[in-house]
Amino acid sequence: MRSYSLIAPAKINLYLEIIGDRPDGYHELAMVLQSISLADKVDIRPIEIDTIFVQCNHAAVPNDQTNLAYRAAALMAQQFPEAMAQYGGVEITIDKQIPVAAGLAGGSTDAAAVLVGLDLLWKLGLTQGELEDLAAQIGSDIPFCIKGGTALATGRGEVLSPLVNLDNLSVVLAKYRSLAISTPWAYKTYRTQFGDTYVRKAEDLQSRRQRVHSGGIVSAIMQRDRAKIGQLLHNDLEKVALPEYPEVLQLREAFASQNVLGTMMSGSGPTVFALTESERQALEVAETVRNQLANPDLDFWTAQLSSTGITLA
């Protein structure tokens, strides 16, 4: 039986608005999610015993049942026990290129790759919608990671509307190696500080969602207006992360001082990205800010915006 090698891209958040809280304890969001070319490679190899093994070349990524890739495989085994009985278990090998705990959905995209890979390996023929429903059971960002590209995401982040592709823009990303921001902490702190601004009534929620659907950044994306996209980048979680982590604020200001289209923290951070017109400009900005901040704990990456989610390598 053949093995599958999958490319699993990271995402950035071009827009993240927290609209309200939800009865399930999560937050109601309106986001624009964007795949980038920085990606992990996920290999899926069938093995004879009915077990799931995960290995990863990054010390901070767990090899046990808490790995999101493991959780994706366990969910597939539970949903399709006859497939596991027929084809055996699976060994998942993650070549980690996406920085960990960075707000770039590294674990989510690995889990999405496992869902797509097992669908192929076990010849299940699941539809995009079926894969997304399974993905939403593991994490809010995982449904997006399957198809990727540029999408408006509402609900917990799992209700997706595709937008036009923006694949000729570049991005420079930077992150302090030793800094991690907990996603639950970021949302909880936001709720404590800004919960009084939340929309509580269903009809208000609907109109807020509608406002984002027809709002500035979505129209700028539909028109592929690069300058406007850059100006309209937004992330509510910056309101709690930047005051708490001055080094992230400093990085954000360093990018803003360059001639970039726009800059923003991605997701719950602490990665900060800046959109640029070209790969060359992204490399130049990385070099300038690296020299300016001269901090050995700071890592930089450059990438392109990408129109693809999980693909075969």
Ligand SMILES: C[C@@](CO)(OP(=O)(O)O)[C@H](O)COP(=O)(O)OP(=O)(O)OC[C@H]1O[C@@H](n2ccc(N)nc2=O)[C@H](O)[C@@H]1O
């Ligand atoms: C902040 C974002 C923005 O894209 O990304 P990351 O920074 O993680 O990449 C996402 O909302 C993270 O998505 P994901 O990491 O899949 O979240 P989950 O595993 O479902 O939830 C992790 C925790 O985040 C909080 N959470 C997440 C999503 C949401 N709509 N409301 C929440 O309050 C909850 O505290 C939850 O326990």
Ligand SMILES: Nc1ncnc2c1ncn2[C@@H]1O[C@H](COP(=O)(O)OP(=O)(O)O)[C@@H](O)[C@H]1O
């Ligand atoms: N396959 C995986 N890749 C990365 N991290 C993982 C994975 N599985 C579980 N984790 C755990 O999830 C946490 C969040 O990591 P990650 O998904 O990279 O970031 P984020 O949620 O900020 O986008 C990490 O601290 C790590 O321990």
